[in-house]
Amino acid sequence: MDPDSMRGDGGDVYWRRRMSVLVAVLVVVAVVAWACSSGGSGPGRTSSAQSSPSPTPSVDPLLAGLRTLALGTASPSPTPTATTTPTPTAEQKQPGQPCAEDDLVLSLQIGKEQIYAGDARPTFLVTLVNTGPVMCTADVGPRAMEIRITSGADRIWSNADCVSGSGTEVEELQRGVPHVRSVEWDRRRSSADCRATSATALPGTYVATARMGELRSGKGVFHLR
CATH class of the missing domain: 1.10.287 (Helix Hairpins)
Incomplete structure (x- = not known):
């Protein structure tokens, strides 16, 4: 050009x-x-992660409550309260005090035989038991712990009649340990006025009981021949 x-x-x-x-x-x-870039991640084609986001899973209220209980946040554990030892009061029983009648059990048993012939003398076993919580003391002398024999309405004999001396005998009664006393009757009548001569009891049926204040034992029935 x-x-x-x-x-x-x-x-x-x-x-x-x-x-x-x-x-x-x-x-x-x-x-x-532009064509190359639009084939990968252009504005018309977004990634699957961006175009369709994962749906948020719904929470089951029951599972949520169980999970809360498992974590220990549903209800806090109660705080243990301290226990205090009660202070002894004056009303509590102390060892060595006189026994209360409510704590005593009185019983009577007749000897092996229930029929006494001739000159055989009836014998009785009197038992006193302390059921209280501690050791206590009781008067088990004849004036306090009486064995009385009757026949119907007739008062025949009592070991408390004509007792010489004070007739007092205080014993310590351990809890549950019986105090046992054996008493023999000479088959003669007695009276509170201590007459010089006492008549012999007649053959017949008799009843023996033990008495101590308001306490009464069961009845022991025997026969004289």
């Missing part, structure tokens, strides 16, 4: 054409680059 033809208006046209071609090439390159 003639160099002179590139001067003036012809030269401007030439450069315009060159610039148009360059712009067209740049546009094609941009389009290709």
